[in-house]
Amino acid sequence: MTIFRLTVNETAVEVDVPGMRRLLDVLRDELALTGTKEGCGEGECGACTVLLDGAPVVACLVPICQAEGAVVRTVEGLAGPAHQLDALQAAFLETGGAQCGICTPGMLMSAQAYLDAGGGPDDGAIRDAIAGNLCRCTGYTKIIEAIALAASGRVVRAE
Amino acid sequence: MPVEPPVSSPSSLVEAYAAMAEFPPARPIAGGTDLMVALTGELGQPPERIVDLWHLDALRGISADGEALTIGALTTYTEVRRSALCREHLPGLVEAAATIGATQIQNRGTLGGNIANASPAGDTLPVWLAMDATFSLGSIRGERTVRAADFWIDYRRTALQPDELLLRIRVPLANGQEMRYRKVGTRRAQAISKVVIALAWREIPGVDGWTDVRVALGSVAATPIRARATEVAMEGRWPIPETADLAAETLAAEIHPIDDVRSTAEYRRIVSARVLHRLIREAGGW
Numbered sequence: 001m002t003i004f005r006l007t008v009n010e011t012a013v014e015v016d017v018p019g020m021r022r023l024l025d026v027l028r029d030e031l032a033l034t035g036t037k038e039g040c041g042e043g044e045c046g047a048c049t050v051l052l053d054g055a056p057v058v059a060c061l062v063p064i065c066q067a068e069g070a071v072v073r074t075v076e077g078l079a080g081p082a083h084q085l086d087a088l089q090a091a092f093l094e095t096g097g098a099q100c101g102i103c104t105p106g107m108l109m110s111a112q113a114y115l116d117a118g119g120g121p122d123d124g125a126i127r128d129a130i131a132g133n134l135c136r137c138t139g140y141t142k143i144i145e146a147i148a149l150a151a152s153g154r155v156v157r158a159e
Numbered sequence: 160m161p162v163e164p165p166v167s168s169p170s171s172l173v174e175a176y177a178a179m180a181e182f183p184p185a186r187p188i189a190g191g192t193d194l195m196v197a198l199t200g201e202l203g204q205p206p207e208r209i210v211d212l213w214h215l216d217a218l219r220g221i222s223a224d225g226e227a228l229t230i231g232a233l234t235t236y237t238e239v240r241r242s243a244l245c246r247e248h249l250p251g252l253v254e255a256a257a258t259i260g261a262t263q264i265q266n267r268g269t270l271g272g273n274i275a276n277a278s279p280a281g282d283t284l285p286v287w288l289a290m291d292a293t294f295s296l297g298s299i300r301g302e303r304t305v306r307a308a309d310f311w312i313d314y315r316r317t318a319l320q321p322d323e324l325l326l327r328i329r330v331p332l333a334n335g336q337e338m339r340y341r342k343v344g345t346r347r348a349q350a351i352s353k354v355v356i357a358l359a360w361r362e363i364p365g366v367d368g369w370t371d372v373r374v375a376l377g378s379v380a381a382t383p384i385r386a387r388a389t390e391v392a393m394e395g396r397w398p399i400p401e402t403a404d405l406a407a408e409t410l411a412a413e414i415h416p417i418d419d420v421r422s423t424a425e426y427r428r429i430v431s432a433r434v435l436h437r438l439i440r441e442a443g444g445w
Binding site: 018019020021022025041042043044046049052055056057058060061062063065066068110113128129131132133134 | 160161162163164165166168188190191192195196198199209211213237260261262263264266267347348349
């Protein structure tokens with residue numbers, strides 16, 4: 001066991017785990033951040049997407065030893081302090097961008113990285129941004145609408 | 160739950176060489192996009208010990224002098240896509256990087272990992288063969304250089320000694336050098352290739368026809384390969400319809416792909432020939 005320090009959703013955390021423990025398991029089991037889901041566990045489906053130093057990665061393929069000192073953002077880091085939805089989450093709600101919900105946290109984080117990089121309401125670019133996230137409900141159209149809506153800045157807050 | 164072998168995270172190349180030389184033999188981890196899957200145990204025996212290379216900044220960076228492009232082994236696909244030097248000198252590699260996985264994989268996966276993992280379907284491997292690249296390998300005994308053409312010696316076996324690390328890739332940049340790349344997979348993202356082809360050649364002023372033609376393929380043999388009979392057939396010819404027909408016919412006779420979960424031998428043979436035909440047609444502008 002080794003102590004690793006990182007910042008998760010703007011909070012400094014310390015975990016004492018084996019170095020090859022997956023970031024996914026650290027988030028879910030050590031830090032009780034179960035918003036990040038495990039889908040395939042081998043980097044195919046994108047359900048466990050989180051932002052590592054701002055870049056989308058699949059948390060199932062990142063050993064904690066490689067996240068030492070990093071800044072991690074998970075789906076729990078999107079909503080405001082009083083649990084008010086951010087623009088992207090509100091857009092998913094407005095367009096019906098979530099069905100069964102398993103892909104949703106990963107979709108949100110890939111979409112957040114796209115918005116953070118200045119992405120606009122462009123269908124092709126949005127499809128590229130979420131190409132690594134599978135939706136088994138096949139609800140892509142509504143998801144793409146939601147991201148376009150958030151990118152256009154025209155979200156009606158659904159609080 | 161995957162297994163969690165002991166891991167050391169050296170902070171210098173010297174420490175990394177020492178860690179690799181210890182017993183039991185270690186597997187290095189770079190971006191982890193292959194190794195972390197191996198830890199699920201579904202792909203055979205997982206490694207007993209791991210050496211984490213991620214913090215070795217000496218293995219990062221892309222540079223170019225008049226003669227070659229040099230790329231650190233820890234360079235990610237995202238870094239390749241964003242590199243002005245790669246876009247200028249080796250746009251085919253940028254194209255290849257864009258076909259690998261999707262954003263999440265491109266942010267972690269590295270060129271060195273792709274090369275050392277030695278999958279016959281490794282998407283960048285035909286690029287190195289077609290460009291006559293060389294790899295710098297390092298260990299506690301020092302550095303040596305191996306040509307890409309001598310690196311993949313058998314199915315998932317490489318010229319790396321058990322304690323050796325891949326350090327850098329060197330791609331010679333000759334005048335008039337061109338390269339085209341095409342991957343065929345089930346879908347555009349997140350697909351392991353059914354066929355991958357890189358075609359390289361030089362156009363030297365005053366010389367009639369293409370020179371130094373290279374045709375390299377992945378997913379059609381136990382290792383990435385060069386199609387040398389096809390190269391010979393194309394050498395000295397221009398990219399006209401007759402050349403494309405001859406090259407496609409020669410390639411279809413030269414390769415011996417197999418049936419597996421991703422495709423069939425017949426499909427791979429036909430598609431390889433057609434993709435090569437199309438690359439020549441695109442280069443010829445007809």
